Amino acid sequence: MSLKKIKLAIAEDHKIVLEGYTALFEQEESIDLVFTAEDGQIAIDKLKSKNIDILLLDINMPNLNGTETFEILKKEFPEIKIIMLSMHYENLFITEFFAKGARAYLDKNCSFEKMLDAIFTVHNQGYYFDENISRVLLNQLVHSEKINPILEEVLLTDREIEVLLLICQEKSNSEIADILFKSIRTIEGYKSRIAIKINARNSIGMVIYAIKKGLYQLH
Numbered sequence: 001m002s003l004k005k006i007k008l009a010i011a012e013d014h015k016i017v018l019e020g021y022t023a024l025f026e027q028e029e030s031i032d033l034v035f036t037a038e039d040g041q042i043a044i045d046k047l048k049s050k051n052i053d054i055l056l057l058d059i060n061m062p063n064l065n066g067t068e069t070f071e072i073l074k075k076e077f078p079e080i081k082i083i084m085l086s087m088h089y090e091n092l093f094i095t096e097f098f099a100k101g102a103r104a105y106l107d108k109n110c111s112f113e114k115m116l117d118a119i120f121t122v123h124n125q126g127y128y129f130d131e132n133i134s135r136v137l138l139n140q141l142v143h144s145e146k147i148n149p150i151l152e153e154v155l156l157t158d159r160e161i162e163v164l165l166l167i168c169q170e171k172s173n174s175e176i177a178d179i180l181f182k183s184i185r186t187i188e189g190y191k192s193r194i195a196i197k198i199n200a201r202n203s204i205g206m207v208i209y210a211i212k213k214g215l216y217q218l219h
Contacts, residue, residue, distance in 0.1 A: 005030055005031060005032040006031050006032065006053050006054060006119065006123050007032050007051060007052040008025060008031050008032065008034060008052060008054050008056070009033070009037070009043065009046070009054075009055045010022070010033070010035075010036045010037070010056045011037045011038075011039070011040055011055060011061065011066070012038070012056070012058045012061070013038050013039055013058060013061040013062055014058075018038065021036075021056070024112050030120075031119070034050050034051075034052050035050055035052075038061075039061045039062050040061055040063065040064030040068060040069025040072075041063050041064040041069075043069060043073075044064070044076070047076075047077055047080070052080060053081060054080070054082075054119055054123060055073070055080055055082050056119075057069060057070060057073075057082050057083065058085045058086070058108070059085065059088065060086070066084065066085075066086075070082060070084075070097065070100065070102070078101075081103045081123070081126075082101070082102050083102070083104040083106060083118060083119065083128070084097050084102050084104070084105045084106065085106055085108050087107070093105075094133060103122040103127050104122050104128035105133055124172060125170070125172045126202070127202070127203055127204065155197075159190065160190055160194050162180065163176060163180070163187065163190040163191065164209075164215065164216075165210065165216055166179060166180075168206075168207050168211075168216040173187050173191075191206075
C-alpha cells in the first residue's frame with residue numbers, strides 16, 4: 001500500500017527559482033506538487049479548485065505580495081499550512097508571521113534538504129523551527145506585551161508539566177505517547193488541557209510559557 005503523498009503548492013515570482021523548486025520536488029515520491037504560482041493572486045485563484053496540505057509562500061511578490069496573500073489565505077483557507085520563504089530574516093518579520101499562524105519561516109537560500117525537513121516536520125508535527133529561528137522567535141515573544149495572557153498563574157499537574165517539557169523538546173504526539181506509555185488520544189487530551197489552562201493557541205505559546213516559568217531553558 002502506497003503512502004499518502006503530501007500535497008504541496010509553491011507561490012514564487014522568480015521563474016528560475018520556481019523552475020528549480022519544481023524540478024526538485026517532482027523527484028520526491030512522497031510529495032505531490034499540485035501547482036505553482038508566480039504571484040499571490042494566482043495562488044488564491046488556483047486554490048478555489050485545488051486542494052493542498054502545505055503552501056510555500058514567498059514574501060516578496062508582485063500584484064499581491066506574500067503578506068497580503070497570507071492574510072487572505074488564513075481567512076479563506078485556514079486549513080492550509082503555510083511555510084514562509086524570504087530573503088529577510090528580520091526579527092519583526094519572523095515574529096509577525098508566526099503570531100499570525102505561519103508554520104515555518106525559511107531563508108530562500110537554505111538547502112533543499114532543509115526545505116524538505118521543514119515540509120515533513122510541518123506536515124507531521126505542525127511547526128518547524130531551526131535553532132536560529134527558535135532563538136529569535138522565542139526571545140521576541142517572551143518580551144512582547146502581546147503574550148501577557150499566557151503568563152497568568154495556572155496550576156498544571158505533574159503529568160501535564162511532563163507533557164509540556166516533551167513539547168519543548170519538539171517531540172511529536174506519537175513520540176510523547178511512546179515515552180509516557182499512553183495512547184496518542186490521551187496525549188492530545190493532555191495538550192488540549194494545557195492549552196486551555198495557559199491560554200496558548202499553539203505549541204509556540206506552550207514553549208513560551210515553559211521558558212517564562214523557568215520550566216525549560218534553551219540550550
